[in-house]
Amino acid sequence: MKVTVVGCSGSYPGPDSPASCYLLEADGFRLLLDLGSGALGALQRHIGLYDVDAICLSHLHADHCLDLCGYHVARTYGPRAPYPMLPVHAPAGAPARLAAAYGMPDEPGLETAFDFVPLEPRSFELGPFTVTAGLVNHPVEAYGFRVAAGGRAVAYSGDTGECEELVTLAEDADLLLCEASFVERPDLPTGLHMTGRQAAEHAAKAGVGRLVLTHLVPWNDQAEVLAEAGRGGYGGPIELARSGAVYDLA
Numbered sequence: 435m436k437v438t439v440v441g442c443s444g445s446y447p448g449p450d451s452p453a454s455c456y457l458l459e460a461d462g463f464r465l466l467l468d469l470g471s472g473a474l475g476a477l478q479r480h481i482g483l484y485d486v487d488a489i490c491l492s493h494l495h496a497d498h499c500l501d502l503c504g505y506h507v508a509r510t511y512g513p514r515a516p517y518p519m520l521p522v523h524a525p526a527g528a529p530a531r532l533a534a535a536y537g538m539p540d541e542p543g544l545e546t547a548f549d550f551v552p553l554e555p556r557s558f559e560l561g562p563f564t565v566t567a568g569l570v571n572h573p574v575e576a577y578g579f580r581v582a583a584g585g586r587a588v589a590y591s592g593d594t595g596e597c598e599e600l601v602t603l604a605e606d607a608d609l610l611l612c613e614a615s616f617v618e619r620p621d622l623p624t625g626l627h628m629t630g631r632q633a634a635e636h637a638a639k640a641g642v643g644r645l646v647l648t649h650l651v652p653w654n655d656q657a658e659v660l661a662e663a664g665r666g667g668y669g670g671p672i673e674l675a676r677s678g679a680v681y682d683l684a
């Protein structure tokens with residue numbers, strides 16, 4: 435399995451990265467986790483615009499799903515349209531929300547290009563991947579994912595505050611893509627996002643092979659985020675996500 439960080443900027447695109455998007459490839463199958471603001475552009479540095487086989491959206495905040503609107507244009511009006519319907523596993527409100535964001539009626543909305551499948555906390559197969567979705571700790575319906583293929587596993591936190599379910603999803607995973615949106619300060623809100631230290635604590639509990647800190651909010655000093663993660667009691671390698679970084683888990 436190969437994992438490419440397409441976008442890792444938290445909450446809005448930064449100068450060096452779009453918002454959340456990760457490309458997972460195995461046996462020629464290409465799965466996207468999230469398609470946040472700006473990600474559709476950077477995705478084309480790695481694969482062709484029409485080479486996506488399935489998409490999973492962790493939740494319906496704009497920085498995780500909004501580029502599906504532009505992708506609808508590409509798949510509906512592109513030079514070889516119509517393109518095959520693309521499965522999009524997303525929270526149940528996705529069709530109406532994204533139709534509203536695009537500025538079209540709910541029916542048919544984006545469902546001429548995308549086959550929306552409501553997410554639930556369960557496992558399902560997508561090509562060679564076994565995807566497990568679990569509810570995480572965020573103000574809206576939000577999922578973390580575990581994606582396994584060929585004896586390797588990647589876990590992705592989506593957006594979450596501290597969350598036991600994330601530890602379950604990430605158990606013994608080769609790689610944990612964990613959000614670290616906050617730097618430590620008094621009175622941080624709970625149930626929203628995590629600090630680097632909290633991300634490392636989750637990585638330690640889950641016993642993952644590698645921790646990649648992501649959903650990095652551009653106004654933070656990322657060196658501080660990384661330093662805080664170093665104090666989370668996790669003994670494995672820790673690094674900051676970077677748009678274009680590739681992890682080959684073969």
Ligand SMILES: [Zn+2]
Nearest residue numbers: 445495497593
């Ligand atoms: Zn976010």
Ligand SMILES: [Zn+2]
Nearest residue numbers: 493495572593
């Ligand atoms: Zn969010």
